[in-house]
Amino acid sequence: MQIEKYKLEEHNHSLQKEHQRKFDFIAADIKDVNGLLQKLIDFQVAIPSWALGTGGTRFGRFPGGGEPRNLEEKIEDIGLLHALNRSSGAISLHIPWDIPENASHIKALAAQNGLKFDAMNSNTFQDQPDQELSYKYGSMQHVDKAVRKQAVDHNIEVVKYGLELGSESLTVWLSDGSCFPGQLNFRKAFQNTLESLQEVYAALPDHWKMFVEYKAFEPNFYSTTVGDWGQSLLYTSKLGKKAYTLVDLGHHLPNANIEQIVALLLMEGKLGGFHFNDSKYGDDDLTVGSIKPYQLFLIFNELVEGMDAKDMNHATDLGWMIDASHNVKDPLEDLLQSVEAIMITYAQALLVDRKRLAEAQNNNDVVTAQEILQQAFRTDVRALVAEARLRSGGVLNPLSVYRSEKVRESLIKQRGSKTVATGL
Numbered sequence: 001m002q003i004e005k006y007k008l009e010e011h012n013h014s015l016q017k018e019h020q021r022k023f024d025f026i027a028a029d030i031k032d033v034n035g036l037l038q039k040l041i042d043f044q045v046a047i048p049s050w051a052l053g054t055g056g057t058r059f060g061r062f063p064g065g066g067e068p069r070n071l072e073e074k075i076e077d078i079g080l081l082h083a084l085n086r087s088s089g090a091i092s093l094h095i096p097w098d099i100p101e102n103a104s105h106i107k108a109l110a111a112q113n114g115l116k117f118d119a120m121n122s123n124t125f126q127d128q129p130d131q132e133l134s135y136k137y138g139s140m141q142h143v144d145k146a147v148r149k150q151a152v153d154h155n156i157e158v159v160k161y162g163l164e165l166g167s168e169s170l171t172v173w174l175s176d177g178s179c180f181p182g183q184l185n186f187r188k189a190f191q192n193t194l195e196s197l198q199e200v201y202a203a204l205p206d207h208w209k210m211f212v213e214y215k216a217f218e219p220n221f222y223s224t225t226v227g228d229w230g231q232s233l234l235y236t237s238k239l240g241k242k243a244y245t246l247v248d249l250g251h252h253l254p255n256a257n258i259e260q261i262v263a264l265l266l267m268e269g270k271l272g273g274f275h276f277n278d279s280k281y282g283d284d285d286l287t288v289g290s291i292k293p294y295q296l297f298l299i300f301n302e303l304v305e306g307m308d309a310k311d312m313n314h315a316t317d318l319g320w321m322i323d324a325s326h327n328v329k330d331p332l333e334d335l336l337q338s339v340e341a342i343m344i345t346y347a348q349a350l351l352v353d354r355k356r357l358a359e360a361q362n363n364n365d366v367v368t369a370q371e372i373l374q375q376a377f378r379t380d381v382r383a384l385v386a387e388a389r390l391r392s393g394g395v396l397n398p399l400s401v402y403r404s405e406k407v408r409e410s411l412i413k414q415r416g417s418k419t420v421a422t423g424l
């Protein structure tokens, strides 16, 4: 489904006056407002193909209807989001949930919707119906070499799909680990995993990156073989310069100082990218910024500072993706909210007075340092984000257009109320 251009223009027109007042107010306080807006315009957040259906828990799932039935419809859904916010210009595929059977057709459809292919994701955490050996006791860590080989071969196949689509990175998340003490030998599990990752790495094209995502727990509840950033960094350091650590915000133990992790990974040149979401308890996969917006700001603050220190391009040098599920919301509305939260937080981090912050730090002026950060965090930057959207052809208020155009109702009419998208 597509919303006609004149409807978007009508919407913008109806909000223009109020928006202009708010934008002028904040713009007056910013030195290089056009430079800041350009950074916001350039910043794109990938949407995973598995986030377009209603998520669930092991207790149940309550789909809202109109979910995409295939990869084509998933691309159309993301295209719609991107038409509204102009900041979701990429899709990240999970194999085998979304196999691009006809790569050139899928590539053309994505291009029509203004989308690029972000990282490819492999899946060795579920057994597929036609699969020979089981991942019940792990994949790349498995005691049986044949299982490890199956996992390696799958990852190499995922890279092949990605090459056809123009993707340039592979994200490996392993659920490998153990549920009970004594179940596995930690050292052997690590060595097996490293060896398997090395085989995948050897098959990686030169211009590709490999992201190793860590997670503290779940589905294994005693140990995880890539359990934290230290373990991921060990693997990626041993693998080589094309390997990077990927941070998923929901994959830490409670109260972890994620911003410090990010700062150090960046310093080491080993931060590859992000999976954004928010959580209260664990891997809750809630809407970005819905629970701990200040933590997200502190993370972006480190990202901007650390990337600028290395002269990195904010938009292209790291992989940015949302990784959330939506148990009780319309997935598309939730994704609009998540992208908005990311853009707001990025804009706030760009406002931090870095020179004064460095001075305060050098003078051990704790109060001023805190004030500087909170000054930026407490600034209402929504008009800046809206202006960036407007200048790149999007709309002032994506969520309100989505609702007034009755997008979900149309999708239900078109696809039915009992559709189920592949994914979590």
Ligand code: LRH
Pocket (backbone or CB within 6 Å): 050, 121, 173, 213, 215, 248, 275, 283, 323, 424
């Ligand atoms: C694991 C994870 C990982 C998977 C996705 C479906 O919890 O975050 O990124 O690929 O969920």
Ligand code: MN
Pocket (backbone or CB within 6 Å): 173, 213, 248, 275, 323
């Ligand atoms: Mn993730």
Ligand code: MN
Pocket (backbone or CB within 6 Å): 248, 250, 251, 283, 323
């Ligand atoms: Mn996760």
